[in-house]
Amino acid sequence: MTTALLRLAAVSHSYGARRAVDEVNVELPVGARHAIIGPNGAGKSTLLHLVAGTLRPTAGQIHYAGADISRWSAPRRARAGIARTWQHPALAHPLTAVQNVLLAVPGQRLSALRPSRSAVLAAEAALAQVGLAEHADRLAGQLAYGDQRRLEIAVTLAAQPRLLLLDEPSAGLAAGEVTQLAELIRALSADITVLLVDHNLDFVAAVADTVTVLHHGQHVATGAPAATREHPEVRRVYLGTDLPTGPAAGSVPERPAATGAGTPVLRVRHLRAGYAGASMLTGISLDVRAGRVTAVVGRNGAGKSTLLNALAGLHPTEPGTEVLLHGQPLTGWDARRRARAGLGIVPQRRRLFAGLTVGEHLNLPRPRSSRPGAVDTRQVLDLLPALAQRRQHRPHQLSGGEQQMLALARALLADPDVLLLDEPSEGLAPAIVGQLATIVTGLATAGTAVLLVEQNLALACQIAHDIAVLDRARIIRHVATADIREYPNELHDLLAVPTAAAPASG
Amino acid sequence: MSATPASVTTGASPRRARRLPRWSLPTLGFLGLAAAVALPWLVNGYVIALAATALVMAVLAMSAQLLVGWAGLSPLGQAGYLVVGAYMAARVATLTDLGPVQVLAATAAGAVAAAVTGSLAVRARGIPFLMVTFGLGELVHAAANQWAPGGSEGTHTAPVAALPGLPAMVRPGWVYLYVLACVLVIGAAVAVLVRTRFALLLRAVAAHEPRVQAAGHHTGRLLLAAYTIAGGIAGAAGALAIAVTRYVSPADAAMGVSALALAAALIGSGSMLGAGAGAVLLVAARDWVSGLLGGHGPTLLGLCFLLLAYLPRLRQASRTLRLPRRRT
Numbered sequence: 151m152t153t154a155l156l157r158l159a160a161v162s163h164s165y166g167a168r169r170a171v172d173e174v175n176v177e178l179p180v181g182a183r184h185a186i187i188g189p190n191g192a193g194k195s196t197l198l199h200l201v202a203g204t205l206r207p208t209a210g211q212i213h214y215a216g217a218d219i220s221r222w223s224a225p226r227r228a229r230a231g232i233a234r235t236w237q238h239p240a241l242a243h244p245l246t247a248v249q250n251v252l253l254a255v256p257g258q259r260l261s262a263l264r265p266s267r268s269a270v271l272a273a274e275a276a277l278a279q280v281g282l283a284e285h286a287d288r289l290a291g292q293l294a295y296g297d298q299r300r301l302e303i304a305v306t307l308a309a310q311p312r313l314l315l316l317d318e319p320s321a322g323l324a325a326g327e328v329t330q331l332a333e334l335i336r337a338l339s340a341d342i343t344v345l346l347v348d349h350n351l352d353f354v355a356a357v358a359d360t361v362t363v364l365h366h367g368q369h370v371a372t373g374a375p376a377a378t379r380e381h382p383e384v385r386r387v388y389l390g391t392d393l394p395t396g397p398a399a400g401s402v403p404e405r406p407a408a409t410g411a412g413t414p415v416l417r418v419r420h421l422r423a424g425y426a427g428a429s430m431l432t433g434i435s436l437d438v439r440a441g442r443v444t445a446v447v448g449r450n451g452a453g454k455s456t457l458l459n460a461l462a463g464l465h466p467t468e469p470g471t472e473v474l475l476h477g478q479p480l481t482g483w484d485a486r487r488r489a490r491a492g493l494g495i496v497p498q499r500r501r502l503f504a505g506l507t508v509g510e511h512l513n514l515p516r517p518r519s520s521r522p523g524a525v526d527t528r529q530v531l532d533l534l535p536a537l538a539q540r541r542q543h544r545p546h547q548l549s550g551g552e553q554q555m556l557a558l559a560r561a562l563l564a565d566p567d568v569l570l571l572d573e574p575s576e577g578l579a580p581a582i583v584g585q586l587a588t589i590v591t592g593l594a595t596a597g598t599a600v601l602l603v604e605q606n607l608a609l610a611c612q613i614a615h616d617i618a619v620l621d622r623a624r625i626i627r628h629v630a631t632a633d634i635r636e637y638p639n640e641l642h643d644l645l646a647v648p649t650a651a652a653p654a655s656g
Numbered sequence: 657m658s659a660t661p662a663s664v665t666t667g668a669s670p671r672r673a674r675r676l677p678r679w680s681l682p683t684l685g686f687l688g689l690a691a692a693v694a695l696p697w698l699v700n701g702y703v704i705a706l707a708a709t710a711l712v713m714a715v716l717a718m719s720a721q722l723l724v725g726w727a728g729l730s731p732l733g734q735a736g737y738l739v740v741g742a743y744m745a746a747r748v749a750t751l752t753d754l755g756p757v758q759v760l761a762a763t764a765a766g767a768v769a770a771a772v773t774g775s776l777a778v779r780a781r782g783i784p785f786l787m788v789t790f791g792l793g794e795l796v797h798a799a800a801n802q803w804a805p806g807g808s809e810g811t812h813t814a815p816v817a818a819l820p821g822l823p824a825m826v827r828p829g830w831v832y833l834y835v836l837a838c839v840l841v842i843g844a845a846v847a848v849l850v851r852t853r854f855a856l857l858l859r860a861v862a863a864h865e866p867r868v869q870a871a872g873h874h875t876g877r878l879l880l881a882a883y884t885i886a887g888g889i890a891g892a893a894g895a896l897a898i899a900v901t902r903y904v905s906p907a908d909a910a911m912g913v914s915a916l917a918l919a920a921a922l923i924g925s926g927s928m929l930g931a932g933a934g935a936v937l938l939v940a941a942r943d944w945v946s947g948l949l950g951g952h953g954p955t956l957l958g959l960c961f962l963l964l965a966y967l968p969r970l971r972q973a974s975r976t977l978r979l980p981r982r983r984t
Contacts, residue, residue, distance in 0.1 A: 204866065228872035240870070242863035245856070253860050254871035260854040309871060 153214070155343045156201065161210035162367075163196050164265055168550070169176055170196040170387050172367040173210065178313075181340045185375070186347045186436035189387060189605060191542040193367035194347040195237060198315050200347065202234040203227040205636045214313070229256075231312035235319060236313065238300040243291030247282060247301050248273050250290050276308035277301075280334060296327045303334070314338070317345035320353045324429075325622065332356040349449055376465075415599040416461070416493075416568045419472040423453075423460045430456045432623045436601075438568055443590065443600040444630075445610035448620035453499050454603040456530040457620070458570045460594075461601070462495040475568065494566025498558040498573045502545040509541040511560055529561045533589060551582035558589070568599045574607045587613045663944050692836055703944065708832045708900040710939040711839045714892050714932035716913070717920035718846050719889035721931035721951050724921040725806055726855055727882045728862025729785045731777075731791025735913035737887040740796060741766040741894025742904040743804055746813045749898070753824050755816035759838060759895040767884050768893015769796075774883035774956030793914050799904035810905025837933075842892055845929055849885070858882055916942075919961070 158180040163171040163488050171193040176182050186194045197405050199205040201212060212220045219227055233254070251273040265273070276285050285293060290301060301320060306314055314333075317383050320328045327426040328519050330349065335344060336358050337352075348354050354361060355375040363370040363378055365387045371378050384628060417656040420432035430453040433548035438444050448454050459465035461473060463485035473480045475491055483491070505510060512527050531538045534555045546551055554574055571590065575583045581604070594600050604610040610617055610631075617634050619627040627634075696704055716734055723729045741762030777788045794816045805811045815824035817836045819965045825831050847856060863876050868875050898904050920938050923928025941960060946953025 203868065204869075223874075224866075224869045225872050225874045234870055236866070240864050242860040242867060242869040245860060245865050249856060250860075250867075253813070253857065253868060253873075256872065258853055260852065260857070261853050262744050262853045263848070265853070305871070 153179050155182075156345070157213040158197075158201070161197075161200060161207045161212060163193075163200055163205055164208050166546075169365075169367050171200065171207075174362075174369050175464075176228060176362055176372075178343055178345060178577075180312075182344055183344045183357055183359045184346070185333070185354040185361045186364060187351065187354055187361060187378075188364035189371070192364040193438060194364055194369075195317055196338055197364070198234065198317050198345070198347055201313075202213075202232060202315055216460045223604045228309065231310070232315065233309045233313070233602070234315035235299075235302045235306055235317055235496065237301045237317045237321065239295075240299060241290040241302060241305070241346065243289065245290055246287050247290055247304075248277060248286040248295065251276050251510035252299060253305050254305045256309060259361075260442070273308055276304040277646050279307055281330070289476055296323050299323060300331075300334075303331075307338075311342060311426070314344045314346075318346075318348055319346060319347050320350045329351050337384055337389040347534065348501065359364070380419045386572075387513070407433075413440050414438065415476060416459065416601070417472070417477075419474075421457070421460060421471045421473065422468040423456055423465055423471070424468070425456075427519060429623055431460070434625055436618060436628075438599045438601045440567070442599050442615045443594045443602055443613050445602045445604055445614035445617045446625075447604055447607055447610050447617060449605070452620045453623055455572055458572050458601070458603055459493060462570055464494055464495070483575055489566075492567035493570065494561035494564050494568070496554075496557045496561045496569040496572060496574060498576065499533070500545075500553050502553060502556060503559075507544055507550070508537055508556055511556055512537075512541075512563060514560065514563075529565065529569075530562050533562070536561050551578050554578060554582070554586065556587075562593075566598065570631045571600065571602045573603060573605060575604065575609045583609055633647065662696020666889055673715070679958065688959075693833070696832055699829045702921040704828045704832050705900065706939065706943050707834045708828065709776040709897075709943070710780065710936040711832075711835050711940050712896045712900060713913075713920065713935040715839055715842055715893035715896060715915060716890055716917040717924065717935035718843070719886045720914075720917040720930050721924055722846070722858075722886045722889065724880055724918065724924040725924070725928075725931070726858040726862065727879055728858075729778075729781065729879070730788050730918060730922075731789040731982050732911065732914050732918055733789035733791070733796070733885070734886065734890045734917045735909045735911070736793035736796030737766040737770055737890035738894040738897065738913070739800055739889075739904065739909040740769040741891025741907065742812075742908060743894075745895035745898050746811055746904050748803070749813045749816070753814055753817045754820060755818050755834060755895075755899055758816060759897070760891050762891040762895035763888045764891070765896065769891070771880070771884040774880050774887070778879040779885055790911065790914070793909060793911060793912070795907055796874035800909060804906065806905070808906055810903055813900060813902050813904070816899045819890070828907040831900055835899060835906065838896055843928070844891065846889065847866075850928060854878070854881070861903075872878070 154177045158174055158175045158176040160175060161171060162169060162173050174191070174197060186384050188194055202336060203222055207220055210514070211218050212488070214230065252587050254485055260268060262346060274283065274286065279285050279413065280303050282297060282304060283639070287299060290298065293301060303319070303479055319331055323331065334354055338344065346357065347506060356466050358375055360372065360380045361375045362372045363384050370387055371381045372381050379567045411481050416438040418434060418436040422432050423430065424430045434457060436444065446454055447459060456465055460467045463483055474494065478490055478491070480491070536552050536555050537559060540548060540552060545556070548556065587609060590602070592599060602610065602614060611634065616628065616630050618625045684736070695707055714739055720731055720734050723731045742766035745758040745762040748758045749840060752827065755767045773792045777785060777792065780788045792951055815825045815826050825834060857868060857873060857878055865875050897908065918934065920934035921931045923934030941957050942953045945956055949956065
């Protein structure tokens with residue numbers, strides 16, 4: 151026990167009825183480089199929050215340097231040597247880079263009119279360590295996204311931590327920056343212990359000596375990165391084969407009965423989009439056809455949600471992008487106009503209105519009058535019977551599955567021609583995912599064009615007619631579903647264990 | 657001075673393209689100060705009394721600005737601490753007519769009142785903070801009605817003396833100069849305060865509170881300290897208020913006074929000098945121009961606010977045209 155710097159003993163955390171972290175045990179010796187991986191919703195970030203003190207465990211103990219810190223506040227843990235980063239860089243944007251670092255340098259008096267010489271030197275050393283020395287006097291909010299990530303790491307290093315918690319440090323970084331980041335973490339002094347969460351398994355393999363795999367909050371496996379990759383349970387979790395087969399794989403009709411099936415409703419050409427100068431998507435071209443389901447699969451941070459948000463007008467695209475709905479270019483249209491034209495989006499994490507009941511949600515969308523026989527509330531409720539008894543409930547009283555159904559119903563009431571689904575299976579139990587698959591297949595059969603974005607490959611294979619694989623800002627493969635099923639291992643490599651040899655050029 | 661701390665404290669922003677020349681700030685400051693000191697010989701007694709009131713509001717606006725511009729919290733109850741300070745100064749005035757002693761006692765009373773009530777306020781952020789501070793201000797108002805000497809009628813005080821040995825001041829010109837001197841001292845103290853590491857931490861709390869916690873700072877205590885100091889400044893404004901009017905009543909804790917201080921701080925967009933100037937402007941619009949316009953002061957005030965909020969070009973200019981020396 152004395153050799154371990156951090157020991158989690160059967161730590162659990164529940165959000166209401168859902169156990170985000172379920173009796174997880176982790177033990178880190180001094181100087182460890184440990185990573186926690188797992189699919190979306192596995193409880194990785196929650197685990198970091200529990201160690202950092204921004205969340206308290208509902209059961210179990212956290213031992214740090216020999217003391218039970220489970221009840222300590224976040225500032226107290228920080229003073230004890232636990233430093234952390236957030237999934238999105240947590241910086242004071244109106245302050246300069248060096249001021250941000252100075253916030254964390256210990257041993258300064260509150261009444262000091264200017265930072266002491268030693269504090270400034272420590273801050274400059276931390277900035278130099280991450281390669282930001284020349285940006286010291288720029289405002290943090292004006293730095294590029296990758297620089298903000300590095301600045302946040304400088305802030306944590308300036309605190310002279312004993313335990314460093316990094317929440318998805320490689321997210322949103324370009325390939326070269328990820329390599330630099332891995333070198334930076336590798337070069338940290340051996341008395342700093344690192345616990346990180348990341349989706350980029352290449353990065354994890356480069357940085358971590360040991361890996362813990364979580365799934366639905368539960369511990370799946372712990373070991374060296376290479377060994378965990380081969381672990382059958384881990385492969386099952388990442389491939390998602392624990393889903394029921396539902397409608398048999400081959401049951402999707404190749405030629406739906408609805409008229410007009412197969413004509414491209416939404417055409418996307420050369421779509422480019424990014425965040426603060428960092429390119430997330432380049433040269434995306436796609437056709438979404440009436441009566442067919444097109445799936446875009448890819449790892450976290452591949453740009454899937456950005457793609458859907460860009461199509462819906464919720465994220466700006468760069469010049470050169472062409473998006474045509476029924477042959478009509480949508481350039482310069484805002485989200486409201488696109489929705490009226492027939493683009494419906496079911497956003498990731500549902501984005502329901504917290505204060506409104508199910509009934510009020512269903513009364514919100516204005517049906518388009520252009521198409522005869524527009525859907526009304528009753529038809530949608532027939533399609534989604536789970537909601538019918540829940541009309542007086544508010545979103546937080548609904549289960550995850552019911553929330554997803556409500557988000558879907560809200561989009562359907564606007565009678566969209568193209569339905570954009572962003573990770574509909576996220577955080578849902580397998581049986582609910584099966585129901586969802588049936589509903590989406592039914593919608594496509596009725597003539598709606600569906601563009602589905604998923605990490606859950608099994609669901610994508612089950613309902614999609616064709617699948618596009620998104621990796622490193624591009625579509626590297628776009629094939630019919632039947633063909634992709636012949637190469638499950640190849641897809642597994644693409645989605646979960648990408649290698650440097652992956653055809654980035656496409 | 658070594659170069660490093662200076663480079664630490666100046667943020668170079670490409671957006672701030674148009675800079676005023678380096679001599680502009682000292683020159684403007686000197687001209688403003690000269691005009692302020694010469695005022696009693698230039699205008700009539702009524703305007704002098706108004707100017708003294710404006711200076712008192714400038715101090716209250718600085719108190720609000722510490723919370724708005726630094727800690728990122730909008731208070732709507734600062735007048736409550738002003739009244740606490742004013743009653744304390746009125747109490748002390750029965751023992752001594754020395755103004756500075758009254759100001760110190762009022763500062764202490766305002767700070768103690770803010771420290772006691774602040775633990776309620778700093779748990780809240782955003783609109784709830786506004787509501788809690790409004791509620792606290794109204795409670796002070798009600799308590800003053802109930803228990804303060806004179807009840808809702810208020811209480812009168814004797815004229816104050818600036819220094820031991822000097823006679824008590826009755827002419828508005830002398831009172832004005834005394835208040836001006838006190839405001840300059842308070843302003844200097846505040847100017848030092850906002851250059852400390854404490855003020856930097858407050859700005860960081862406003863920008864990203866979890867990051868400051870993760871750096872090991874107890875943000876609740878930082879905010880409580882800021883709230884206490886702001887209460888002290890408001891208390892000092894209370895002592896100056898009774899030096900000007902020789903009268904305090906519960907009505908001084910009215911929400912309108914707090915709102916004026918908050919509005920002045922918002923007009924001052926992140927600077928103490930701006931908050932003071934905003935307060936002078938608002939008092940002038942409310943009391944002085946109102947007289948010229950036949951009682952349409954509130955109309956003018958309302959239009960000014962709309963203009964400020966909706967003239968984007970003006971807002972842009974306020975961002976790009978900054979004085980050469982920037983607060984840390």
